[in-house]
Amino acid sequence: GEDVEQSLFLSVREGDSSVINCTYTDSSSTYLYWYKQEPGAGLQLLTYIFSNMDMKQDQRLTVLLNKKDKHLSLRIADTQTGDSAIYFCAESDNNAGNMLTFGGGTRLMVKP
């Protein structure tokens, strides 16, 4: 079945850039997503990218997709303490019900 992998933990200093990486195996992925989960809260969609794109920028967030290598990254510019959370990479196949397959999540810790 599909598999999505992420590193477990990332620590950065406030003001630095954060880069969270993700790899996936499903070659029929239609969309790839980044979700944010703060402690005790639900999942918040941060951004997404269609599989035929290679880059998407949204304010402080930049998503890069290397479809050949099945590698997705999320860059957060000028990281703030409020960005501390767990970030989940996910993929879906629009032709198979669009259910999400999630990575294990990367815990981002931002030090002041």
Added chain:
Amino acid sequence: GAGVSQSPSNKVTEKGKDVELRCDPISGHTALYWYRQSLGQGLEFLIYFQGNSAPDKSGLPSDRFSAERTGGSVSTLTIQRTQQEDSAVYLCASSLASAGGWETQYFGPGTRLLVL
């Protein structure tokens, strides 16, 4: 407008008891998904409803799990004879679904289930 709501927010039950978890999707959303988030398994898909079509139950871990969606709106996830490994946060999401299109899945806050 109102988002996806779930109830109860927390549920503690004894092993062997049945539980029902409720999800109220965003009004007008035709697609509804159940996921669960547990320490051992991460976030995993359970079941998917789309309009009046038969649900996709491919993610349900055992026949103790079932779900229904009445009137194309509210959904109930039922776990029979709960086991300790069922302890998890159960998340519901809903989305619009158009033919060949994609819509954002909006997640509810989840129901935290603890089986003692």
